[in-house]
Amino acid sequence: MGDYALLYILFAPFVGAIALIFVSNRQAMLVRGIAAGSAFVCLLASLYLFYAYDHVKGGFQFVQRFEWSRQLGISLHLGVDGIGTPLVLASGILLFAGIFVSWHIKDRTKEFYIWLLILAAATIGVFMSLDLFFLYFFYEMSVIPMYLLLGMWGSHTKKYNEMTDPEGLKQRDSVGFIFNFGSNSKEYAAMKLVLFLSAFAVAALMGILLIYKYSGLNTFDILVLREQARLMNIPVLGTTLDKIIWLLIFFGFASIAPLWPLHSWSPVGHAAAPAATSMLHAGVLMKLGHFSIIRVAFEILPETTRELMPIAAVLCMFSIVYGGFVAFYAKDTKYVIGYSSSSHMGYVFLGMAALDYISLTGAVMYMFAHAMATGMLFAMAGWVYDQTHTRDIPSLGGLSNRMPFISGCFVVGCMASIGVPGTVNFIAEVMIIVGSWNKYPFQVIVAVVGIVLTLAYLFKMMRGLFYGPMDQKYSHAHDAVAVVDRLPLLIMITVSIGFFFFPMHLYNVVRSGVDPLIAKITRVVPIADSGAGFGLMTEATGPAGTHDAQLLANNPVPPTSHTSREPQ
Amino acid sequence: MNFSLTMSPSDLLLLLPEILLTSWLCLILIIDFSFPRLPNEQLAYLSIAGLVATLGCLAWFDITGITGTLFANMFVLDRMALFFKMFIVGSTILVILASIDYIHRFKFFRGEYYFLIVMSALGMMFMASANDLLSVFVTLEFSTFGFYVLVAYLREDMASNEAGIKFFILGVFAAGLLAYGISLVYGETGKLVFSDMKAAQATPGLAIGFLLIFGALGFKIGAVPFHSWIPDTYHGSPTPVTAFLSIAPKGAAFAILLRMFFVALATFKPIWVLLLVAASILSMTYGNIVAIAQKNMKRLLAYSGIAQIGNVLIGLAAGTKMGSDAILFYLLTYLFANLGAFAIIIAVSEAIGSEEIDDYSGLGRRSPFLAFSMLIFLLSLAGVPPLAGFIGKLYIFVAAMKEGLYALITVGLINIVISMYYYLIVVKKMYISEPHDPSPLKVSGPIKMVVYVCLAGTLAIGIYPQPFTDWVVSAILMFSNLAVPTASLPVPPAVTPFGG
Incomplete structure (x- = not known):
């Protein structure tokens, strides 16, 4: 293991997918076994990676570099820092859980697992790429499996089914049908997702190509570019080149995040996707956006990031509030969770926009925490759908009698999603709020309102699904009793609660990735963190904020910020 | 200009792939006539054998670095020509393999089908080596000639016939453009070989001439606005012919386009x-x-x-x-x-x-x-x-x-x-x-x-x-010392570590 941990994590799912090609679809257990086995290797290796990451040393570790194309200056350069490590772990956990969540898929099981493994591997690839080319390569590679997973194993919305029912004939002739019909089908959702994400991905690619050209270094290597790329002050189209590149990169990647005006593919896609795909999609795929912005824009264009990041601070408010309100009024379980995800991603943008040590650490921890919480919720929504064949909240109810385990877990999932103390989400949320308070107090107030909204819509959904009177036609629905059905939920709950009680390693790892970045962007040395733990966090931020301002005012251009970033 | 055709054995070596394929072509034709009851697959595999031998010969040239020019620079065998020849021969092999199951749809002349495909491939191999406006014209027509027949090979099928007519009329029109363009360029510069034209003066006649040549080659590759034959011809032709048409002629035409733009018109x-x-x-x-x-x-x-x-x-x-x-x-x-x-x-x-x-x-x-x-x-x-x-x-x-x-x-x-x-x-x-x-x-x-x-x-x-x-x-x-004016890069000014 050791140095090759990244290769195990990245290639285990690929190897599993290739092995599955040669297995017959009739041997269902073998298919599942291979998928679960390769996911297990991936999970073990990512656990090892997470705990073996040396947060005192920081920087990029487990680095692997293979020459890939001399002519284009591309190498397969892999490595993780404190920001990538927890996200790789989250992907590993969600992939493993997703394999079990989709244990009962009967139709073309083999193909399903192949695409799921490729999707997860591509996602993981983004988190460990240190080469712009491969970042884009894996990013785009993760989009296509989504199309097939949504299209082949996804589900239509209620409206679509009503319209195609024999009884829905009257509706079929209505104008509403013509305008609404397509947009309720899974094919529409899949196509929209792919085209939307690809369209913005090529914008990001344009940004990457511009970086490549104007750096003049003939390389896509992020580590080289962040030290040597000089993209400032080149006037283009009435502004400067770095701003154009930054906007292309930011909005290109923010579409998958999804930031408010670019979010419309996301709930539709979540709703159409099968449970395991929704989990991976909301859990880690959406984080590709934040991660890529951090990796590309923050690393290579720190100055521009400081100048333009307020854009995110403005848009994240709309994300939080809009997502929250739509989730409150949505009647489809997956729409609720989907909109809640896009609302919660607004917190991450807030944490990133504040450009503060605490808030960015909180944002990265929130990505990890949200992956667990939303993974649970989607897994359970998928279970309820499998049992009742509907996602329509008003027609459901009282299921807690039929499925006590699921309804119990659902409470935990809701708590985690809201950020109740006891789950790691709480820590992350508090860090985001506290860290951004100095810079964006108004946004913080909006975020707190967003938490109240989260509480409202999740409790409303919980009541609608599990409590109240039950329709007798759901009396055949049964609980998750088998080990394979309970295992994924228990894993995610354990992780979510476990990191609340033992957050220090997660915090330290993330912090070791955040420190050099923020130091480079804000040119402020972090406040001494004696390492005594969380108690210091809130104490440290207060002075840190004011201190930042003074430092900036008095000393706008410290000569060498890279070297002065070591915490004293 | 010296058009003497004295050839030494070492010159013949450069033509070895073409000579090999030409003799194989005759062999295919003779065998087809002599054994009319021969199953089609045999003829297909025979053609493939010849093409593989040609491919091997080309690969040998590529590895050992056998290059040179012939006929006062009309025919050039450099590594780019070798690349395109391998490209063409390789695609021909695949197309013939893919045709084996399709061939039963042809009522007549099944043997000649392979002959025509290999003949077109031969024409395109010459195209890849054309370094002179005359050889461009001759080889381009030579390669298109086979296609005129192949496109209309489904004789009973209206769509195929329509495809053939459309391709033929537009193809002949393109040939006319090409000939007129060549005559204009020759009239303006007095030169035919691409590499001799580097010093040419920009005159309207030269511009129109090259525009016409580009039009003819644009027809070949199917670039807008010379694309109008593509959809109907692709649709109507027998599918293997469509596959062939969509790959090999494009490669050959790009060989000529590269020589024309990068050598003759570099300035x-x-x-x-x-x-x-x-x-x-x-x-x-x-x-x-x-x-x-x-x-x-x-x-x-x-x-x-x-x-x-x-x-x-x-x-x-x-x-x-x-x-x-x-x-x-x-x-x-x-x-x-x-x-x-x-x-x-x-x-x-x-x-x-x-x-x-x-x-x-x-x-x-x-x-x-x-x-x-x-x-x-x-x-x-x-x-x-x-x-x-x-x-x-x-x-x-x-x-x-x-x-x-x-x-x-x-x-x-x-x-x-x-x-x-x-x-x-x-x-x-x-x-x-x-x-x-x-x-x-x-x-x-x-x-x-x-x-x-x-x-x-x-x-x-x-x-x-x-x-x-x-x-x-x-x-x-060969293009590495290409004299291209560097694009006007805005030179980044010296940047202080943190802007300003």
Whole structure:
């Protein structure tokens, strides 16, 4: 293991997918076994990676570099820092859980697992790429499996089914049908997702190509570019080149995040996707956006990031509030969770926009925490759908009698999603709020309102699904009793609660990735963190904020910020 | 100019692949006449044997570095010519393999079919070596001649006849353009060999002459606005001929275009860049937008082919060594993806007798192998990683980016998204729609072989392109000292560590 941990994590799912090609679809257990086995290797290796990451040393570790194309200056350069490590772990956990969540898929099981493994591997690839080319390569590679997973194993919305029912004939002739019909089908959702994400991905690619050209270094290597790329002050189209590149990169990647005006593919896609795909999609795929912005824009264009990041601070408010309100009024379980995800991603943008040590650490921890919480919720929504064949909240109810385990877990999932103390989400949320308070107090107030909204819509959904009177036609629905059905939920709950009680390693790892970045962007040395733990966090931020301002005012251009970033 | 035709044995060596193929061509014809009852497959394998021998000979030349010129520079055998010859011969082998199951549709002249295909390949091999306007004309007509017949080979089929007529009339028109262009250029410069024209003065006559030549070659590659024959001809021709037509002549024509623009017209780059940018933008946009509306697989690939050629023209517009590398590389990726897709069209049309996209419904259930391969080929054409097409597109974009062709790259990137839509429509039919008739499809051996080769090529180039890029880069070393005016790069001013 050791140095090759990244290769195990990245290639285990690929190897599993290739092995599955040669297995017959009739041997269902073998298919599942291979998928679960390769996911297990991936999970073990990512656990090892997470705990073996040396947060005192920081920087990029487990680095692997293979020459890939001399002519284009591309190498397969892999490595993780404190920001990538927890996200790789989250992907590993969600992939493993997703394999079990989709244990009962009967139709073309083999193909399903192949695409799921490729999707997860591509996602993981983004988190460990240190080469712009491969970042884009894996990013785009993760989009296509989504199309097939949504299209082949996804589900239509209620409206679509009503319209195609024999009884829905009257509706079929209505104008509403013509305008609404397509947009309720899974094919529409899949196509929209792919085209939307690809369209913005090529914008990001344009940004990457511009970086490549104007750096003049003939390389896509992020580590080289962040030290040597000089993209400032080149006037283009009435502004400067770095701003154009930054906007292309930011909005290109923010579409998958999804930031408010670019979010419309996301709930539709979540709703159409099968449970395991929704989990991976909301859990880690959406984080590709934040991660890529951090990796590309923050690393290579720190100055521009400081100048333009307020854009995110403005848009994240709309994300939080809009997502929250739509989730409150949505009647489809997956729409609720989907909109809640896009609302919660607004917190991450807030944490990133504040450009503060605490808030960015909180944002990265929130990505990890949200992956667990939303993974649970989607897994359970998928279970309820499998049992009742509907996602329509008003027609459901009282299921807690039929499925006590699921309804119990659902409470935990809701708590985690809201950020109740006891789950790691709480820590992350508090860090985001506290860290951004100095810079964006108004946004913080909006975020707190967003938490109240989260509480409202999740409790409303919980009541609608599990409590109240039950329709007798759901009396055949049964609980998750088998080990394979309970295992994924228990894993995610354990992780979510476990990191609340033992957050220090997660915090330290993330912090070791955040420190050099923020130091480079804000040119402020972090406040001494004696390492005594969380108690210091809130104490440290207060002075840190004011201190930042003074430092900036008095000393706008410290000569060498890279070297002065070591915490004293 | 010295037109003496004294030849030494070492000169003959340079012509060895062509001589080999010509004698093989006669052999095919003689055997076909002498043994009329010979099963078709035998003749196909015989042709393939000859082509493989030619390929081996070309590879030997490439490895040992046998190059040179003949006939007072009319015929040049450099590594680029060798690359294109291997490209043409390789695609011919695959096309003949894919034809074996299709051939029963021809009522007559089954033997001559192979003869005509190999003859066209021979013409295109000469095209790849043409270094002179006269040899351009002769070889271009020689290679097109076979196609005129091949396109109309389904004699009972109206569409095929229409395709033949359309191709013939427009082809002859293009030949007229070419001849007129050549006469104008010769009149203005008094030169015929490309490398002699470097010092030519820019005159209106020369400009019109080259414009006409570009028109004739644009007809050959199917770039907008010379594309009008493509959809009907592709649709009506026998499918293997369509596959052949969509690959090999494009490679040969790009060999000539590269020599013409990069050698003869190198000094006029600022002018022709505009022409190529316009042709490229028009081809990509037109091809992709019209492809959306197509209901027939062959027409879809015809329009997507127009768009792909627009992509290749980006590399030509870049006008650098890297641009020419990217063109060769892109054509290589296009060869595998496009031939593979056509092989599957042949297989499906053999099994269900239809080429309509709607009849591909549920192919994922009826034949997982065909559907998966088609998925790979279409995604490669769309440019999705980790497939060959993505690397090809990126290579071209990087080459153009280095020359600062931002508008062109923007249009190209937008077109990737547009093209993704119609390729995914086919994917949707294959995987998401339920089959009209769930019976499994049978795929014959030769087609399977073609598909395997194309799959291997598409995946290998996509996953590890280094050997292939090395090959194309060394194939056009002759352009490395290309005198191209450097694009006006805004020189970044000295930047203080943190701006200001």
